[in-house]
Amino acid sequence: MADPSALSPLAGRSPSSRADGAAGALPPGVGQGGVVMAERALVGKLVLRGDADDAGFRDAVRGALGFDLPLAANTASGAESTTALWLGPNEWLVATAPGAETAAAVSLKVALSGRHASVTDVSDSRTVIRLSGANARDVLAKGCPIDLHPRVFGPGRVAQSLVARAGVILHQVDESPTFDLYVVASFAGYLWDWLVDAAAEFGVAAGR
Amino acid sequence: MSEQSHRLDAAAAPGRIDRGHPLRFVFNGRGYEGFAGDTLASALIANGVHLVGRSFKYHRPRGIVGSGSEEPNALVQLRTGERTEPNVRATQAELFDGLIASSQNCWPSVGFDLGAINDMASRILPAGFYYKTFMWPPSAWMFYEGLIRRAAGLGRAPDDPDPDRYEKRFAHCDVLVVGAGPAGLAAALAAARAGARVVLCDEQAEMGGQLLAHPRGVGAVIDGRPALDWASAALGELASNKDVTLLPRTTCFGYYDHNALALAERVADHVAKPRQFQPRQRLWKLRARRVVLATGAIERPLVFRDNDRPGIMLAGSAAAYGMRYGAAVGRRVLVFTNNDSAYRAALALFDAGVGIAGIVDLRPAASGKPVEDARARGIEVLAGWALTATDGPSKVRAALAMQLDEAGAGVQGPIRRIECDAIAMSGGWNPAVHLYSQARGKLRYDGAQGIFLPGRTEQALAVAGSCNGAWSLGACLAEGAAAGAAAAEAAGFTAASAPAPAAAEENDSPARLLWVVPSDRPLGEGGKHFVDFQNDVTAADIGLAVREGYKSVEHLKRYTTSGMGTDQGKLGNVHALGILAEVTAAEPGAVGTTTFRPPYTPVGFGTLAGRDVGALADPVRTTAMHGWHVAAGAVFEDVGQWKRPHYYPRPGESLHDAVNREVKAARTGVGILDASTLGKIDIQGPDAAEFLNRIYTNAWTKLEIGRARYGFMCREDGMVFDDGVTTRLAAGHFHMTTTTGGAARVLSWLEEWAQTEWPELRVYMTSVTEQWAVAAIAGPHARALLAKVGTGIDLDAKAFPFMAMREGNVAGIPARVFRISFTGELSYEINVPARYGMALWQALMAAGAEFGITPYGTEAMHVLRAEKGFVIVGQDTDGTVTPIDLGMDWIVSKAKDFIGKRSLSRADTARGDRKQLVGLLTDDPRVVLPEGGQIVAELKPEPPMAMLGHVTSSYFSANLDRSIALALVRNGRQRIGAALHVPLADRNIRVKVVEPKFIDPEGRRQDG
Amino acid sequence: MLLIDCPWCGPRDENEFQYGGEAHIARPKDPALLSDAQWADYLFMRGNPKGRHRERWMHRSGCRRWFNVERDTVSHAITAVYRMGEAPPATAKPAATGDATSAEPRSSGDPGQWPAGGAE
C-alpha cells in the first residue's frame, strides 16, 4: 500500500514541465520522442560498507541478499528486484523495491553483526531518474563526461560522475539503452529540468 | 536583381556554388545577389565590392584580404536586432537568403569616415601611442579609455537577450583529426579503416580543404581520378562508418592538457534562424586518445609600401575566389610574390578567364615549371622586381614597380607603373601550428623557408600535411595516411598496410625571404608597410619599438599591439618576428614566437555558456518542505545552492517587521524552522569514538548512548573549520551534524583523515544529509506542541533532558528527536525520513495553531542565536579564529591530541592579544551597526586609524528592544566594559564592549 | 584539463577530482613533542618543484577515494598513480620529497619558470 503522506522528490513532475518555467507542455511534435523519462520513486537504498577482501563479509552479504556483491569497480550485480552497485572498494549501494529496504537492512545487519561493517538507510537521500530511448546517450553526453559508447560501457556498468552540475550514480540497466540516474534529492528537480531541456530536440515522453 | 558583375563564366570556373539557387542579401544598406555556396566575402567580390571596413587605428579603407579564418579586415556586423553579432569574418559567414551585414569601425559611412583624420595625423599615433599619451594624469585613463573605445570600437553587442539555444557536449574518440584537407582526409580514412572511433572536424562548411580551392588541389589527380572525386568518395566512406563523426563548420579552437580539446560547431549560423530546439552553436568538449593535426598552412602577405589598399589580397585567396566561388577578384590582377605558389594562382585565374596584369617576383632568377607555364600564356614576369607603392583611393588602381638591388635592401632603376584592379600577393606559407603550440608543442625555425615548423611535443599527437611543412599534394596524402594509421595503432588498433593515396609530387623553387620589401623612400616615409592589418601595425612601428627597448617578442607584441586583434596575427606574426630579428641582428628562431593561446578563432560567450543559463544556470536545491514555504509566501535566501526561507512576511510586513515578529514568537510561544539543510553524517565502527576524539577539539569517548554534544573541528593550523552537534546512537554509531555550507566539506575532511592518515581506525562515514528532513521547534510551548502531535516518547525534562536524542513516532511518523537548541529556548529538532518532511511540517503547523506556531526563517534564526552569543562558523569566524579566540576554552581538551591542537600553543596562536569574540552595544539602541564595520579605539578626523577588528554579526533584537552585535576585536576580552568606535563614511558610532551573551546567560530557558 | 587515472575508476576528467597537495607528508606521531619550528615545517612547508611532484588527489565525484599521483609540474605528464599506503614507484626521484618530522625546514623548491604573461 502506497503511503499518501510519503512524497518523492520529483512527485508531480512530468517531461512536459519546462525548465525555463514557460507555460504549458512542450510544443506539438515533441513527446513522441527519442527519450523517455520517469522517476522511479521511493526505491529502497542502503549504503553498505565493509571489507571486500574479507570472505566472511562477502559470504554474510550473499546470505542476506541472495547474490554476490559486485567486486569489480563500477559494476552492478543483483537478483530479482534487488541490485547492488559498486561505489568504492568498501562501499556499495543496495537498491531494493520500494518498501523492501527495511527488511533488507535488517537481514544485512543480522548477517553482519559482530563485524566491522555498516548499513545505512539512504532511501530518501536520493531518487532515481530512469532515462531510456534511442537518444538517451545523446542527452547524457550533453552533461556527463563519461564515455558511454557501447564499446566501453554497457549493461551492468556503473559510474559515479556528474551530469551537468549534479552528481549522479549512473547505472546502465539494459542495451536499449536504459539508464538509472541516482541523484541526491535536492538536486533531483534541477537534474530533471535539465534533462527535459536537453532532450527537447529529440522529443521526450513520459515513461514509467 | 542586381547583376553579379564579377561572377566568372560557369564553364571556365564552375566552383562549388549553386548558380541555380540565387540568394539576396544586404550589405551596408544596399541589396545584392549571390549564390548558395557563397560566403559573404565571395558574394561581395562577385559583385565587385572590396571595400568592407575601416582599419582600427587609422581608419584606412580596407578590403578583403583572405578567404578563411585568417581574414584580418573583413569583420562585419552580421544580422540585426537580437541576433546581431559583431566581428564576424565575412570570409567565413555563409550566405543565406535575407542576410544583412554592415561594416564596422566607420562613422558615418565606410566611404566617408571622419576617423580617417587619424591617418593624416599618423605621425602622432606611433607605436605605444596609447601607453605614452593617455597614461597621464593616472586618474584620466578611465576618461580617455571611453573616448578611444568609441572611436576605435569593433562592432557592437546586441541590446537584447540572445534568443537562440547553445549546446555543449562531451565526446570521446580514439583519433581526432583536425582539418579535412587532403592530409586530414587521408588520416581519417586510415584510422577509420583500422576500426578506430574517429572524429574529423573542419572549420569550413564543405570538407576537402585545399582540394576545393587551391591551385594544387583543384584539377589534381589522386589515385588516378580527379581529386574532388577522390575526396567525395573518401567523405562518403567516412560518413557511412558509424564510428566516424564528421564535423564540418567546426573549429577546433583549444588544445588542452592530456588531449582535451574544445571544438566550436556552427550548427545553424548559416541559416537565418535555427529550427525549434536546434542549437545555433555547439561546444564539443572532446577527449581524444590520439590527435592528428592536419590544419594546413596560412599564406603570408608581403610587407610593401601601402600594401593595405582594398583589392590587395593573398594570392591563394584570389585563386580560391575564382576556383571555389567562381568570383573574379578583379579584371586585371597583378601578382606579387616571392615563391612559386602565386604562379599557380595566376595560372588558375588566367585559365578561369581573369586578366593577369603581370607577375612581379622578388627572385632575380625565376625559373621552373610554373614560371614557364606563365610565360607560355603570355603573362609578363618581372623577376627581381618589387612593388614599391600602390595607388587608388578606395580600391587599388595601379602599382609602382622597381628593380631590386642584389641584397634586396633597396630598389633601383626606372619606376614602372602597372595598371591593375587587384593585387594578389604571396609571401610564402606559414604552417598553421597554432593548435600544436597550444598543446605545448615546441616549434623549430626553418631558416631556409623562413617558417616555424612543429618540433617536439609530449602530447599524444601527430602533425601531417602542410601544417608539417609538406607542400606537395602527394606528400600531404602520404603523411596524412601514415599519421592516421599510426594514431590508430597507438590507440590499440591494427591498421592494414595499404598504400597511401597517391598524387604527383611537385617541388618548388626556393622562395626569397624579404621581411620588408624596400621602396624608394626610407621606411615609414611616404606610405606605410603594414605588418598587422587589423591593428594597423607597420614595419616602422616595430623598428621604433625596438629602438625604445622593447626587444622581447612578448614586449613587442604588447607595445605595438601586433598580433593582438581578433585574428591574433595569423598573417603578420612571422613578419613581425622577422623584422624584429633583422633590427636586432638575431635569428628569427632565437627571437621565438609569442605564446599561442586558445581560442584559435574567437568563440562566442553563448557557445561557452551553452544551456547553463536562466533557470538552469546553477542547481537550485530545495528541501522536502519547500512547497509549503512557497505557498506561505516565504522570501527565500540563497545559502550556497539551497533556497532557504529568509522570512515569512505577512501582508504589509517589511523584512524587519517579519523578523521582529518571528523572533518574539520563538521566545514567547513556539517557532518552527526548516533545518533540513544541516549536514548530517552517519558514522559507524568500533573506532568511531576515537575517530571523533581526533577530529573534534573536545572528548567523545565517554559520551553516553542517546546523548549529544556540541563540538568544534579545527584545521591543523588550529583555526575553527566547522561546528555541530553529534549524537551517540550506539556504542559504535554516531550521528554528526555540520553547518549547511560545510556538509560536503566536512565529509570530505573526515574521509581524508580516515583514508590517508589513520587507515587503521575502523570507521565508516555515510552522508545522510538528505535522508532526513528536519523541523526545529523552539519556544516555551515546544514541549506542549510535541505532546499534542504525539511522539511515543516520555517528554518529561528528566526523562528526555537537554542534549539527548529519543526515537519515536512524531504525528505517526518514525522520527529521531534531538533536544538541542540553537536559540537558547526549549527546542527539539525532529528528524524524519525526507519523504515525510512535508507531512511532519503540516502536522506540526496544524497542531501548533493553538500555540500560535510561527514559522521563522534564517534571518530570525540568526538573530535568535546572536542573542545567545552562538557563533556561526564562516560568519563570526573567517579561518583565522581559534576556539580560544571565541572564548570557548572549555571546548578544548587538555588531555588528548586532536587536529590542530599543537598549533594552539604556537607562539602566534597563543598570543594573549589576538582578535577575540566580544559583544558590542551601541550607545543609541536604535542604531544597528553594519556588518564588516571596522572598530577603532581612537577616532581621528580621517583614515588611517588603527583598526582593532570588525563587526561580524549585527541585528536589531526585538526581544531586547535594541541592537546587538558580535565582533572580533584585538585583545577584546580585556576590553570588556570599554568604549570603542565604529567610524563610517558619514558618522561615527560609539559602542560599548560586552560579554557576547545578551539573553539568558545562565541558560535557564532551554529547559522550558 | 588533466585526465587522471583513478586507481579504481580509471581515467576521468580532472573536474571530478579534488587536489590534496603534496603527498607523503606524515602527521607527526606526537605533535606535543615538536618544537614550534618542527611543527611549522610539517604544517606549512611544501616542495614546489619544477618537474616531478608526488601529490594526493581524491576522486570527489566518483569513488571518493584518496590516492597518489606523480605529475610533472611543467608538462603535466602523469608518470604514476598509486593507492594510499602503496610505495611510490621506483621511477626517477621526484624533485622534492617530503620529510615531515625533519627539524630543518625544507627548501621551498625551485619556483620554476613563470609562464609567459597573460594574453593581451
Ligand SMILES: [Zn+2]
Ligand atoms: Zn574513482
